[in-house]
Amino acid sequence: MNRIIRGAARYKKSSFFVFLLFALPGLAQQYNITSPCKNITVQVSNDAGISYSIVYNDKTVILPSPLGFELENEPAMKGGFKVLSQEETTFNETWEPVIKIKHAAVVNHYNELNLLLAEKDSLMRHLRLCFRVYDDGVAFRYTLYRSGKPGNRQITGELTGFRFAGDQKAWVAEYKSGYASSQEAEFAAKALTDMHISTKAGLPLLTKVNENAWAAITEAEIDNYPGFYLGASRQADSSITLFTKLAPLPHEPEDGVKARFDDSLPTPWRVIMLAATPGKLIESEIVQNLNKPCAIADPSWIKPGMSAWDHWWSGEVKMDMPTIKTYIDYASREGWPYMLIDWQWYGPFNQPVADITKPAPQLNMPEILQYAAAKKVRCWLWLYSADVNRNNNFEKAFALYESWGIAGIKIDFMDRDDQEMVNWYHQIIKAAAAHHLLVDFHGAYKPDGITRTYPNMITREGVMGEEYYKFSNRVTPEHNTTLPFTRMLAGPMDYTPGGFLNVTQKQFKQQSPTLVSNTRCAELAKFVVYESPFMVNCEHPGNVYGQPGENFLQQVPTTWDDTQVLDGYPGEFVAIARRSGNSWFIGALNNSKGRTLKVPTGFLSAGNYQLQIWTDAKDADVDPKKVQQSTITLKAGTPLTIRMSNAGGYVAIIKPFTINSDHAK
Structure with a gap:
């Protein structure tokens, strides 16, 4: 488990960092919350609509921006709220990750504001808003609840916006083919005004707010909810609002249903990373910090390391015993712990006859694994996602791989991040952990910090590499x-x-x-x-032996x-x-x-x-x-x-x- 190396503390705070401005009739209620070192202030405004804004180092970086939801067969939830309760807390811990991506010790220190809202009209639907303010960014999430009689509620849109003043420079990955994507694109430098209502910009989206402020928008802890993208619209005051676009469920149109739920549904965290220089954003641990501690009781089997890869990229696949042994030898010579056996190891893939439990006839898997063990190398196996999901046989396959001594699985070609696919990722990660398998997703959506909770989810693609x-x-x-x-x-x-x-x-x-x-x-x-x-x-x-480097x-x-x-x-x-x-x-x-x-x-x-x-x-x-x-x-x-x-x-x-x-x- 993640070891806490300095004590965690969560306690109610007095009003010196969060305060409510009681409004005169017709004016908004405002809740202000600051970061621990007071360099960031978030203001939440509850008026006809509910909104938030962010000040960083005494300058506004996010102008008042909308919050809320659109739901199937229901009025939009975007205003007319009364505050049923508010809670202000602070939290401070230093924890040790199982997988040290950036740091051996991670500081998780934030101030938090929780607001429970209810509509004033006859519907009386409830909505919870939670803001966490760190010294290096802001995160917030919603929780939606069952309304009326049991049964599916359906989200058709999230109204979250990010409103910027002026025409900042941004680095934008645009997915013109739509939401079915491997998220492999260039991050093109452009002005925010070059984005449009039709834009589907992936995350993270980086923007230079001013000479001393950089912001990056992303999300954390995606679970039972679709990934989100950004479009843009110009406001009457020439500001630019980046607005949320959710990946629709399969077989739904773009303006159709995005998520279904019965009881409470917490959304992923919407994250605005902030720094004075772009390099400081790289050092941030905010995305991991927004995920839960390690859920694996004994993660001592999880080992990072370098891997050889059997010639798919630098030449054509040759799936035979001599080739595999050549790459095992490569890993052994360089002192690397792993060798990745890529596609075709179980023969034709993405076909009804594909069987991820049976090696291709030209391969002797016991011999391969015995040869690798003698060289102190462990093997990974590539899998096509549809083959993993066929007949729901992955539990059987994962148990078999564990008995073989396989170190991990690389699963490819998901190319989606809708609610159903997100839930499938979680199912696969947990099943792999139960069988002591590491996971590398290719054809994948962006990471969200889940490596903290399930460190067997050790890496993923989602990059034009x-x-x-x-x-x-x-x-x-x-x-x-x-x-x-x-x-x-x-x-x-x-x-x-x-x-x-x-x-x-x-x-x-x-x-x-x-x-x-x-x-x-x-x-x-x-x-x-x-x-x-x-x-x-x-x-x-x-191409490597004896060469410089x-x-x-x-x-x-x-x-x-x-x-x-x-x-x-x-x-x-x-x-x-x-x-x-x-x-x-x-x-x-x-x-x-x-x-x-x-x-x-x-x-x-x-x-x-x-x-x-x-x-x-x-x-x-x-x-x-x-x-x-x-x-x-x-x-x-x-x-x-x-x-x-x-x-x-x-x-x-x-x-x-x-x-x-x-x-x-």
Whole structure:
């Protein structure tokens, strides 16, 4: 279970941080709540309609924005409420996650306002609003209740809005094909005014509110409820309201039913992450904090780590015994704990005859598993989602995999986040946990922090990752340097880095084996910059053995005790320092314009350090595979110079080093 390493406290607060302004007739009731360090204030207004607004560092970032619901065969719930009760509490704990994605110890400190509302008219429907205000953001959720006689109530729309003043810059992933999506798209930089009523923008959505305020909208703890998207509308005062669009249930039209419920229904948390710089958003733990503690009684079997992957990405699948053993050997040589056996291991998939309990005839599964065990490697298995769900046989299959000693399952091609699919995810995650299986969802919706509650849900895709080099020209250095500030804010992403056939952007072409249009050092940096406790290496071992950078892949971990963003801007560059034990790892990624950074080293404790460095060679612009390796010493606090080529990168491993201080550089 998540170990509490500093005591949790929840208690009622006095009115110094939450206060009610009793209104004159015709004026609204207003409830104000501040963050623990008072840098954020939320105001909830109960008038003809109910709304909220947010002030960050004394400047309004969210103007008064609507709240409420539309329901099938019922009037909309959006105003005319009286407050039946209010409760103000504070909560403060430090907990230790099973899977250390960013930090070994996570602070969960917020002030909370709970309002129970009832309509004043004859319907008297109830609605609960809960706001949590952290020092790095705001989250709120609703709870709906059964109304009248038992039976399904049906949500057709959520009226939650996010109203911004002016025309801020935003980074938006737009899903033009609709809600049935693998959520693999670029986060394009555009003005909020470029969004429209018809836009279906995925989350997280990043926006630069002003020079000292950045906001990212996402959601947490999605359960028994559809995922949400954003459209936009311009208001009479030229402000822009981003409004909620929910994924409809299967076979429902876009304006049809989104969720059904009988008794109480808590929605996911609507999250507004806030920071003075975009890099600080990456450090935030708010999404995990909004999920419940670990529900697995003994999670000691859950182990993160790197994985080899049997050549689907860097060449065509060859599903036979020699190929699988080649990749087991690869994992063993590099010291990685896992090898992923991808599609076709059980023969034809997504067909009525597909059977996820029977290996293809050319494979000897006992021999594979015995060979892997001898090499101290454990295997994962790929599964097509429809095959998992066919005849509801996944419980039988998961029990079988557990008896085989399989470490985890990669399930693919769900491509939905409606209420039914969300519930299916939860069913699969819990069943997998019962059989000691890790889970990696591909063709998946964005993470929501469930890894805190079910740490066997170790990573997922929902990202336009490395495989797109195989069949498109869409993966650019600008895309790669945008992802840490956008998609990664939601949680771990299985980008599958590691391509060693590096070429310039002019040399790039679609072929097999797959080329990668950034430098070797940029490829190494992805293993530090991108977060995924189950990190899947995409490359064929023949392209890695003996090549520059292989020695880095043998050392880089996949979980972290601390994370500090040194500098960065979406679409331009990012530099992150992450600590594992006593060692720090620096990873920096660059866009298509060469640059030199001078980054602080204040994250280091006092003393001298040795740096093992992999940096772009001077002629990496011509031959991106070239790497310059060096070892230097550095005194803590001395700025570090990072030079990166066009589409380049940089990695370093920093370890304490005892030397004469006169020789520290």
